[in-house]
Amino acid sequence: MVYILQTAMKLGCIYALVSLALFMSFRILKIADMTTDGCFILGGAVSVVFALTGHPFLGLILAMLAGSSAGLITAVLQTRMGVPSILAGIITNTGLYTINLMVMGFSSNLSLLKGETVFSVFQKMGIFGKNADLIVSAVVVIVAMILLRLFLSTRLGLSIRATGDNPDMVSASSINPGRMVMIGLAVSNALTALSGALAAQMQRSIDINAGTGIVVVGLACLIIGETLLYRKRNMTLNIAACLVGSIIYRMIYALILKTHVIPIECLKLMTAVIVAAAISFPTVSASISYRNKARKEMKKC
Amino acid sequence: MLKIKNVTKIFNPGTVNEKMALNYLDLVVQDGDFITLLGSNGAGKSTLFNAIAGNFRIDEGRIELDERNITFDPDYQRAQSIGRLFQDPLKGTAPSMTIEENLTLAYLRASDNKADFSHITKKDREMFADELKKLDMGLEDRMKTEVGTLSGGQRQALTLLMATIVPPKLLLLDEHTAALDPVAAEKIMNLTKRIVEENHTTCLMITHNLNHALQMGNRTLIMSNGRIICDLSEKDKEGMDMETLIHTFHKALNDDRILLGE
Known part of the structure; x- marks a missing residue:
């Protein structure tokens, strides 16, 4: 049981990054960003490929870069080329399927049986004891949350929030709303890709279909968290809600897995x-x- | 100085709904001018504002602001020097953000205030509070209040402050008091007069209120079918009463379907 809860916490932390990403795109920019599914795999694939060559940390950073480029493509499609925002995400997502296969050397899955991951590196150092996985993922998600919170109250962050709130007012304040959508989606997809990168390194494998439906799961976590914590004016609580919701979702998932109340295929x-x-x-x-x-x-x- | 030359805008070209909203329009606005703009619905007043502010691409013509050709600049770039208020008080502010956050965004137009990753400082807050005090609405004590909870009049006053906190070269007022109750409308109009006078802002104001058109500003234009059909100077307006203005209006328009307000 303890093991199950620990796993739930661990996965909750890693997948909370997707909820954070959706908080940014869906709640702040008010764009339903369908890039998420493909972007998650992109992050995983990039990080596994680099971990295989012995650079797990570099893999995380490059995964984020790759994710933000995917977000940028979606943003350019909708702000510069007049593609409706949902369709823009779906188009990028479809294209990403091939890109992801390319990254994985045109095989549908890639495993990282040998070689270091960010988790194994810390496990070997022994400072965190047995819980290295959990602590590493918790630290990453908390740092991401703090940075996102700080970012959203900078002038740039305020401009992005206003773009979701009232784009007319944004351009009247001499801010380019298209640029704000680009920055927002780049940040959000970098977070999604980081989540995929961590998940893949933890599971030591990546599958081309592992990301299917991740956008809905992320939204579910976001909504569970908001139901418990949502306060209209409190950005900090709303960001914390992503982590809380994600952990609760994973707990429920683990309980269902354990008790078979619902067949896991129906989840x-x-x-x-x-x-x-x-x-x-x-x-x-x-x-x-x-x-x-x-x-x-x-x-x- | 704003120079508009030969500006033309056709909506739905090539269809039965084709409409020449701006018809080779010429206009020169001198620095410090306060121009009131009259005209029936569909005359092209708001379209003219949209053309100046850059909300769409014009089909022909040229727009210059202070000797600089701005015809091809996007709207957000023009917003650097052009402030605008709409009839709808909800249009100019971000409702789920606080008063101070809205003011911060408006103050981004000040060129020395572009640091992307900087936060709102105490100094900013003090400056915003001083400016809000001038509105005399008690908003300076509610800087952390979400703008969506303010009344229409308060929101329009805030929008006016946001449009002028960095004094623009040109202020466009599109019936900005028409959606407010009479008391709030009066208050916003007085604020407008004061702010425009204090900063000597060049200003264009669309109104359907003939009293305002007569009393305010140093020049009155009447528009019809995408053209300026009547241009009254301060001298013309001197001693002119409502009757005469209505007469002028009618003569120029030859159209009695106009609603004459008041």
Whole structure:
């Protein structure tokens, strides 16, 4: 049981980076960024390839660079070329499938049986004892959260937030909203790729299909966290919500795995239902209560 | 000085809905001019503002601001020297951000304030509070309040401050009090007058209020079908009453479908 919880914490930390990325794109820029799935694999593939040559840390950095370039392509498609934002992400995602295969040398999976990963390096150093994996991933995600929080209150960060809030006001303040979308999506996809890179190094393998549906899982984590912590004005809590939600999601996942309440094959469907229900909840509940009210009024007549 | 030469904009060209919104329009605005702009709906007033602010590409013509050709500059670049207010008080501010965050973004137009990774400093806050005090709405005590919770009048006052906190070379006011209640409208109009006078801002104001058109500014233009059909100087306006203006308006327009406000 302890082992299961530990694994859940570990994965929760790593996948929280995807929720952070979606917080940036979906909540702040208000763009549903479909690049996420492919970008996650891109990060994983790049990091495994570099870990294989003995550079696990360089692999993480290059994975982030690769991810942000993918984000930039999506951003350029929508800001400079008039492609609708969802379609822009889907186009990039489709293209990334081939790019990812290329990175992996045109094989559909790549394993890292020998060679160092960022986790094994710290394990060998022995400073963190048995929990090296967990501590390394926790440190990475917390540093990412702090940096993102600080970034969002800089002048550049404020400009990006305003772009999602009111693009007219942004260009009236002599800020180029297109540039803000580019920076925002580059940052967000760098985070996604970092998540993929860490996950791949931890599992010591990467599969071309491992990223399918990661965008929905990330959103589920974001929404779980927000339900517990969301405060309208508090950016810090909203960022913390990504980590909390992600860990809870992984705990639920682990419990289901252990107890077989739901067949594990059905988990993606469950996740999809949770996300759809959570996002539609305000609209659906409002229209139900409105209809009930209408019915009551009709009866009176 | 703003120079507009031969500016033409055709919407939906080649269709049955083709409309020449700006028809080879010429206009020269001198520094310090405060021009009020009248005209019926669809006359091209807002289209003229959009052309000046760069919201679309014009089909023909040339726009110069202070001897610089800005015809091909994108809107956000022109915003460096052109401030603009809309009728809709929601348009000029970011609702889920605080007053001080909105002001910070507006203050980015000051060229010495472009450091991307800098945070809002105490000095910025003090400066913003001083500026907010001038609005006399108590907003200086609510700098951490989200703008979305303010009233329309407060939001429009804030937008006015944001547009002028770095004095622009040109201020475009597009019926900026029309959506407000009479008390708030009066207040915003007085603020506008004061700010424009203090900074000697060159200003173009669209209005449907003939009183405002007569009393404010040193020049009044009447637009119809994408052209300026009447240009009244301060001298022309002197001693002119509403009746005469309405008469001039009608004579120029020869169109009595106009709603004359008031």
